[in-house]
Amino acid sequence: MKDENATIWDTNPLSVRNLWVEYLGERGMVKAVRGVTFDLRPRESLAFIGESGCGKTTLGLALIRLLVKTARISQGEILYRRSGRETAVLKLKGREMRHFRWCECAMVFQSALNAFNPVLRIRDQMYDTIRAHWRMSQSEMRERALSLLRHVQLDPERVIDSYPHELSGGMRQRVLLAMSLLLDPQIIILDEPTTALDILTQRTILELLKSLKAEMGFSLMFISHDLSIAAELADRVATMYAGAIVELGLVYDIFYRPAHPYTLGLIRAVPTVTGDFQDLISIPGSPPDLIDLPTGCKFHIRCPYATDRCRQEEPTLEPYGPDHSVACFHVDQVRRDADAIWEGTGHVAAGEAA
């Protein structure tokens, strides 16, 4: 007999299908998110990596529909699932949308460290959030706020009565995490969760995220241009280039068996992810103008593998091995080269050692 609960449990909380987002800028239409499709799985941690301006934040904002007025979602579908119910996020209105934004899917913004109201104590900022969505007495709200501050390993009694400026950057980042968890969302989106922090504080926040996720069981979508953070925190990684996902796979495959030239380029440009590559090689050129995109593959101008086909036709994201998809006409060649580079470093990919 089919186990109903297992079915619900296994359902992906979020499915994004062919999502397109554009900004109407002074120079023209900025195509910031182009045909993005992915599923967020239960309790997984999915990282979005890619250079500055490739559309990561725009994608996150589109999911909770907090885009600026000059932006529009021109196409696509966002499906959210909880307790056996499916919701089309793009059809939600007013109250329902606000409920979704905090109670189902909460986002901690990229510039969030400055996003506190400077004249309100932490407790009032937390109570305001609870009050807007739940009916709770003052003492229940205090209990809830204290408990979450404790969860993010802060001294709750001290922090709850503080003003934001009395806290360090790392402490404020923890408070934001606590606030995002206040209404028990199933999905947390973190945009550059540790970028503004020093390396030791980054480490403690990463450890904290891992333990919170294990304990509370939410799905995490996080955006980072720091590959070492993705390598450490993610179960799966999506590489974005010029508004599109060009590779999506398990974290091991992305870092040790990449099949898109851009992912390979990103990894080779960073010493800290693996520590193994002897020669760091930067990716030549810069990302394309999202107003005036080149024809064909958007990476072809910078790509050492580019052929005439790449200049004319844009590859779509296609399955390449189990749980791995790539948008490139030269996947086999890239994979062979990635393997050869690893062999040169003495690393043997798992499953190939026999």
Ligand SMILES: Nc1ncnc2c1ncn2[C@@H]1O[C@H](COP(=O)(O)OP(=O)(O)OP(=O)(O)O)[C@@H](O)[C@H]1O
């Ligand atoms: N309000 C806006 N109006 C017009 N264009 C915008 C706006 N916000 C972002 N863009 C453009 O959309 C594209 C994607 O921006 P986005 O902020 O999503 O990138 P990102 O990947 O998050 O970059 P970063 O790593 O620097 O945070 C960029 O080309 C950017 O210039």
Ligand SMILES: [Mg+2]
């Ligand atoms: Mg961003």
